[in-house]
Amino acid sequence: MAVPLPDYAKPLLDGRTVVTLATLNEDGSPHASPVWAARDGDDVLLSTLVGRQKERNLRRDPRVSIVAVNPENPYEYAEIRGTAALSPDGARELVEQLSQKYTGGAYTNDGPGDERVTVRVTPEHVTGMGMR
Amino acid sequence: MAVPLPDYAKPLLDGRTVVTLATLNEDGSPHASPVWAARDGDDVLLSTLVGRQKERNLRRDPRVSIVAVNPENPYEYAEIRGTAALSPDGARELVEQLSQKYTGGAYTNDGPGDERVTVRVTPEHVTGMGMR
Numbered sequence: 001m002a003v004p005l006p007d008y009a010k011p012l013l014d015g016r017t018v019v020t021l022a023t024l025n026e027d028g029s030p031h032a033s034p035v036w037a038a039r040d041g042d043d044v045l046l047s048t049l050v051g052r053q054k055e056r057n058l059r060r061d062p063r064v065s066i067v068a069v070n071p072e073n074p075y076e077y078a079e080i081r082g083t084a085a086l087s088p089d090g091a092r093e094l095v096e097q098l099s100q101k102y103t104g105g106a107y108t109n110d111g112p113g114d115e116r117v118t119v120r121v122t123p124e125h126v127t128g129m130g131m132r
Numbered sequence: 133m134a135v136p137l138p139d140y141a142k143p144l145l146d147g148r149t150v151v152t153l154a155t156l157n158e159d160g161s162p163h164a165s166p167v168w169a170a171r172d173g174d175d176v177l178l179s180t181l182v183g184r185q186k187e188r189n190l191r192r193d194p195r196v197s198i199v200a201v202n203p204e205n206p207y208e209y210a211e212i213r214g215t216a217a218l219s220p221d222g223a224r225e226l227v228e229q230l231s232q233k234y235t236g237g238a239y240t241n242d243g244p245g246d247e248r249v250t251v252r253v254t255p256e257h258v259t260g261m262g263m264r
Contacts, residue, residue: 017203018201018203018206020152020154020164020199020201022152022154022162022163022164022197023162024162028156028160028195029156029195029213030154030155030162030164030196030197030213031154031197031211031213032152032154032162032197032198032199032211033209033211034199034201034206034209063160063161063162064162065154065161065162065163066164067152067164067165069150069152069166071149071150071203074150074166074234077165077166079163079164079165081161081162081163102206
């Protein structure tokens with residue numbers, strides 16, 4: 001069931017700090033990788049390529065956990081658990097938006113055969129702000 | 133099977149940037165949280181409390197993924213997959229060492245009933261340095 005994104009989580013996603021995406025490998029073990037992130041209301045938007053480990057994992061099992069941390073104060077963080085939906089729609093525009101946000105420049109890393117997808121994560125459980 | 137930690141991963145663990153630990157919840161979904169980390173040779177050392185979500189997850193299933201990122205250049209990162217071993221031995225000394233490294237001061241957050249444990253992660257698969 002979708003939940004609203006708490007206000008404290010929003011600046012952690014709107015800034016330029018990479019977040020960590022955790023997914024599930026085929027054997028059920030966790031996989032984690034750093035990713036660029038944007039926010040669309042209460043949803044988290046990520047970008048990946050068809051065939052990448054995280055993309056194959058998400059097609060098999062869409063359950064994810066995303067951690068966003070303020071590097072200036074790691075007690076300010078959010079763990080966002082939710083379900084991912086993959087779509088090719090707007091994938092080129094999204095990676096361009098992410099590149100502008102994170103690097104200030106255009107995205108030029110994809111090859112001619114690369115199929116990019118948008119990963120939309122709808123939050124179902126959010127915790128944070130009290131690491132020990 | 134244990135593998136050596138690649139040289140590029142070592143400064144990412146030796147610095148003062150928090151890492152993200154991914155574990156498995158009881159329903160098999162991923163859980164991720166920011167944690168302090170230290171390195172003992174090729175092993176990654178983390179600290180947690182008995183009863184915390186990550187501690188309960190690790191007792192049930194010790195498979196983890198740890199992501200360490202250079203915040204100055206997120207293309208410099210390591211994903212360390214491995215197996216965690218939990219022990220109360222040296223747990224107080226470790227959290228003190230971590231606190232000195234990350235905050236420059238003593239660790240004073242635990243309550244009288246808190247049981248702290250050392251989480252030793254032996255790497256089995258390490259990737260990184262080429263995020264897209």
